[in-house]
Amino acid sequence: MKVERTEVLIIGAGPAGSVAAAMLRQQGRSVLILEREQFPRFSIGESLLPQSMEYIQAAGLLQDVVEAGFQYKNGAAFVRGERQTEFDFRDKFSPGWGTTYQVQRANFDEVLARGAERMGAQLRFRHEVLAVEPGEQPRVTVRSPEGEEYVVEADFLLDASGFGRLLPRLLKLESPSNFPVRGAIFTHVRDHIGHDAGFDRNKILITTHPEHVDVWYWTIPFSNGTCSLGVVAEMDVLKRYEGSDLQRLQALVGEDPNLGRLLAQAEWGVMPVRQITGYSANVSSLWGPGYALLGNAGEFLDPVFSSGVTIAFRSAELAAQCLARKYAGETVDWEQDYAIPLRAGVQTFRRFVEAWYAGGFQKIIFHPDPQPDVRRMICSILAGYAWDTRNPYVADTTGRRLRVLEELCSA
Ligand code: FAD
Structure with a gap:
């Protein structure tokens, strides 16, 4: 079998993989990203947080993101029945970015991946990693789009395979999340929300179900007149709704009078309705010999505060900093220098x-x-x-x- 070599091998070209690749290129490392899909491809996770802009900027990808024309975002609005409140992120306590974007991930992920490629990372779409041997010089087996298998040897492996959770599955690192199993049903709609509806397109809208405090909806406006719309509930609740995913989502949206009113003119069918369940996940360790787990390949909590991409970026930054020290000849303690600082923020969320x-x-x-x-x-x-x-x-x-x-x- 053909054997190739790179300094850092990254599995997955989602936000974690691409930002890690760009940061490593800034250090002059040779980087290969293997991505099993062809981009652009759909992904969920469309509302960014201002903190994430710091990492985009540090990775040298800010101009790429700004020029892509995504929906500007400056806050979050919350509604439950008659109660409503909104947060403008520019009023926050911490210094730093107060604005960000709401992004169609198909475009956003491609912008980041192409940006990393422009900075010199090798990017291969439709190359799927099948097997991994961790160790001092980790090796992975890959299948090319033509169906041929080859091996890549690296100094270090970053698993950024997201919900694919490649290394956690192959190396039996998975550990249960302590959240109940929830699911989300979601789609994109052409929303036709009028200017007089009191709806701020610069904010994500989180609506709590009028009766169930733990059931909530997201409405994430994009810059092209569409919105991402989804509902999150425990599986037992979602199972009570019958019919197609579209009918179930419409029934759930119809239960909230505010949302029902806001979306009364919405055109459905812009995108198929999808369901994702049991996405909360954890691992027994975020690193091992010759590898670290980034973003969702490590831990995923819950979508309610839109923290997933920010955590993915933070993991990429920490891993890139650890690798800079490794290449400078220092000893890296991946628990102290990677896992503990990453988990500190995850614990806050x-x-x-x-x-x-x-x-x-x-x-x-x-x-x-x-x-x-x-x-x-x-x-x-x-x-x-x-x-x-x-x-x-x-x-x-x-x-x-x-x-x-x-x-x-x-x-
Ligand atoms: P991903 O984005 O999943 O990327 C992983 C990549 O790895 C994929 O492209 C995949 O094709 C590739 N891959 C997988 N296996 C292999 C393999 N074997 N070989 C090669 N490539 C492989 N986050 C937010 O920030 N804001 C939100 O509003 C938000 N909403 C969400 C709503 C829901 C319902 C859910 C479930 C999550 C939401 N998230 C949100 C979380 C967000 O989706 C993730 O945290 C984020 O996508 C993680 O990025 P990542 O780079 O770790 O992984």
Whole structure:
């Protein structure tokens, strides 16, 4: 079998893989990205957080993203029945970007992958990694589009295979998520939402189901008059709805009067309706001999705060920093230098996701008389600044501060 060599091999050209590739190219490393699909391809995960712009910029990909013409985003709006509130991310506590984009991932992922290629990464579509041998010089077996198999040997392997979770599956690293099994049904619609509807296209809209606090909808406007529309609920709830996925989604949307009204003129059928279930996942370790797991190949929490791509980028940045030190001849402790810092931010998001589904976080955001300072700190988390330990809600890893706030807002 043919054997090739590269310094860093990246599996998957999603956000994690492409940003890691671009950062490694900036260090002068030889990088090969193997991607099993042909881009552009659909992916879910369309609302970015301002924190993610920092990583796009550090990777040298900012101009590519800005010039792609995506929908500008400056915040998040939340609605439950008569209650509504909105956060403008520019009012956040943490310094840094306060705006970002809502992106069709087919375009966005291609923009990032082509950007990494422009910076010198080798990018191969329709090359699927089939098997992996970790170790000092990890090797992978790949199938080309012509069906031929070949081997690539590398100094280091970054698994950015996302929901494919290649190394966790092959190396039995998977560990259960502590979230209940939820599912999402979603599509794109031509929304025809009128200017007078009070709908801000610069914000993601999160609507909580009028009766079930743990069932919620996303409405993510794009720059071309379409919206991504989806609903998230526990599987037991989703199973109660019969018919096609389109009928189930329409039935669920119809249960919320606000959303039903907003989307009354919407044209369906822009994209097939899809369902994804059991996406929350974890691993026993984020690294091993000769490899690290990036983005969703590691842990995926939950979509409610749109944190997935930001976490994927953060993992890419941390891994690229570790590899810079490795190539400088330093010893890298992947637990201390990669896994622990990455998980610190994931834990911040986890506390907020748990509080969301339990209902406490919703009491905080809908509180009629919030304290401005506290609201700015909460706004920072919603903007993705989950690693900024200057924010007391990040620094307090016990979650006590958040619980106290929930209690105060429940009184
Ligand atoms: P991916 O984007 O999944 O990319 C992995 C790539 O690896 C794919 O292109 C795949 O084809 C390739 N691959 C897989 N296996 C192989 C193989 N064997 N060989 C070669 N290539 C391979 N995140 C947000 O930031 N904002 C949101 O609004 C948001 N909404 C979401 C809604 C839902 C319902 C869900 C489930 C998730 C959402 N997410 C959101 C999360 C987001 O989808 C992911 O976190 C993000 O896509 C992870 O990026 P990644 O680069 O790790 O993986």
